Structure formats: C-alpha cells, structure tokens
Amino acid sequence: DGGITQSPKYLFRKEGQNVTLSCEQNLNHDAMYWYRQDPGQGLRLIYYSQIVNDFQKGDIAEGYSVSREKKESFPLTVTSAQKNPTAFYLCASSMGRPPAADTQYFGPGTRLTVL
Amino acid sequence: AQKVTQAQTEISVVEKEDVTLDCVYETRDTTYYLFWYKQPPSGELVFLIRRNSFDEQNEISGRYSWNFQKSTSSFNFTITASQVVDSAVYFCALSEASGYNKLIFGAGTRLAVHP
Numbered sequence: 001d002g003g004i005t006q007s008p009k010y011l012f013r014k015e016g017q018n019v020t021l022s023c024e025q026n027l028n029h030d031a032m033y034w035y036r037q038d039p040g041q042g043l044r045l046i047y048y049s050q051i052v053n054d055f056q057k058g059d060i061a062e063g064y065s066v067s068r069e070k071k072e073s074f075p076l077t078v079t080s081a082q083k084n085p086t087a088f089y090l091c092a093s094s095m096g097r098p099p100a101a102d103t104q105y106f107g108p109g110t111r112l113t114v115l
Numbered sequence: 116a117q118k119v120t121q122a123q124t125e126i127s128v129v130e131k132e133d134v135t136l137d138c139v140y141e142t143r144d145t146t147y148y149l150f151w152y153k154q155p156p157s158g159e160l161v162f163l164i165r166r167n168s169f170d171e172q173n174e175i176s177g178r179y180s181w182n183f184q185k186s187t188s189s190f191n192f193t194i195t196a197s198q199v200v201d202s203a204v205y206f207c208a209l210s211e212a213s214g215y216n217k218l219i220f221g222a223g224t225r226l227a228v229h230p
Contacts, residue, residue: 042206042220102216106160
C-alpha cells in the first residue's frame with residue numbers, strides 16, 4: 001500500500017537530549033514537509049524539501065534540523081535547543097508540482113513529550 | 116498578509132443535523148488554492164478537497180459540500196445529515212502561488228456529533 005509512515009508513534013525525551021523522528025513515503029513524491037501541531041492550534045511548517053539533498057526552513061525552524069539524502073525519507077531531529085518541543089509532529093509529502101497546485105498528504109504523526 | 120480564520124472553535128450537533136463549518140481567508144495573491152482536511156482522533160490529517168481561486172463552482176461529494184465565495188473570501192464546508200463518524204477536527208488551509216506550496220492553516224474547528 002502506498003502511503004506515509006512515521007515512527008515512533010509516541011516518543012518521550014529527557015531535557016537536553018536530541019531525538020530523531022522518522023518519516024518515510026512510498027508515493028514517489030518529490031516534496032516532503034514537517035509540521036508541528038500544538039493543542040487547539042493549526043499546523044505550523046518547520047522544514048520542507050522540494051528535492052533530494054535540498055531543504056528550506058519554514059516558519060518555526062529554530063531548534064530543529066533535517067536531512068534529505070533519499071527521496072523516500074525526510075527525518076526530523078529535535079535538538080536540545082528547541083525550548084518547548086512537546087507537540088504533535090506531522091510529516092507530509094506531495095508530488096512537487098508548480099507552486100500552490102499541489103496537494104499534501106499526511107502521515108499518522110508522532111507525539112513527542114519532554115519529561 | 117496571508118491568514119486563515121476558523122472562528123468556530125467547537126461545534127456540537129446531534130446525529131442527522133446539518134452543520135456548516137466556516138472558513139475565511141486573507142491573501143493578496145490572485146492565484147491561490149484552498150483546502151479542507153479532516154483530523155480524526157487518530158491524528159492523521161485526511162485530505163478532503165482542493166479548490167483553486169479561479170473556480171467558484173460549489174462542489175458536492177456525498178454528504179459533503181463546499182461553498183466558495185471570493186466576494187466574501189470564504190470557503191465554507193457543510194455536512195448534511197451528520198453522523199457520529201464525522202466527529203473530528205476540521206482544518207481549512209490556504210496555499211498561495213507566491214509561497215511555494217506552503218500551507219497556511221486555520222486553528223481548526225472541533226465537531227462533535229452525538230447519537
């Protein structure tokens with residue numbers, strides 16, 4: 001089945017630790033995205049990647065890092081510099097057609113809690 | 116500045132009632148796309164519809180219908196004969212041609228459908 005997988009589903013982190021969230025897609029999409037969702041709020045863009053080996057900062061990139069070494073994979077690292085990392089993280093992908101004419105499809109999400 | 120407003124934070128209805136979720140957007144672009152996503156309790160965002168700024172035709176898909184009015188910058192979503200399975204958070208989002216596929220989300224409307 002084609003789709004987007006994220007792991008783990010739940011993640012607990014001690015303060016000061018870096019953690020990496022996995023996102024994999026087998027839809028053959030060129031573009032991938034990471035969003036953060038806080039309770040009662042909409043999603044905010046952290047990073048996005050249009051093609052392999054290229055990525056751009058979104059609105060709230062501070063304290064996060066990404067890599068895009070393979071088309072299928074776009075892992076997100078939440079570093080110790082992120083002051084309030086407890087949130088729900090959603091990964092998305094899209095075909096990467098010209099700006100705005102593209103639909104993003106989302107994975108099931110990872111819920112990160114800092115202890 | 117681009118913005119999406121979903122003024123209804125929570126709506127509660129009884130099964131079989133019709134319900135309309137409001138979405139008002141702001142943009143300076145003449146080319147843009149509007150989206151609706153559903154987020155059930157499992158957390159994954161499910162794509163419902165994409166509409167471009169040049170197509171103001173209303174759309175119907177089963178019990179779902181969408182009313183796009185550029186004159187009032189609104190893209191409202193109506194569920195006819197609501198069912199318990201419709202209970203979810205619904206997000207309206209905007210993508211501008213000048214913003215490379217960046218989705219700007221509203222804060223969401225939580226719909227509770229009671230038996």
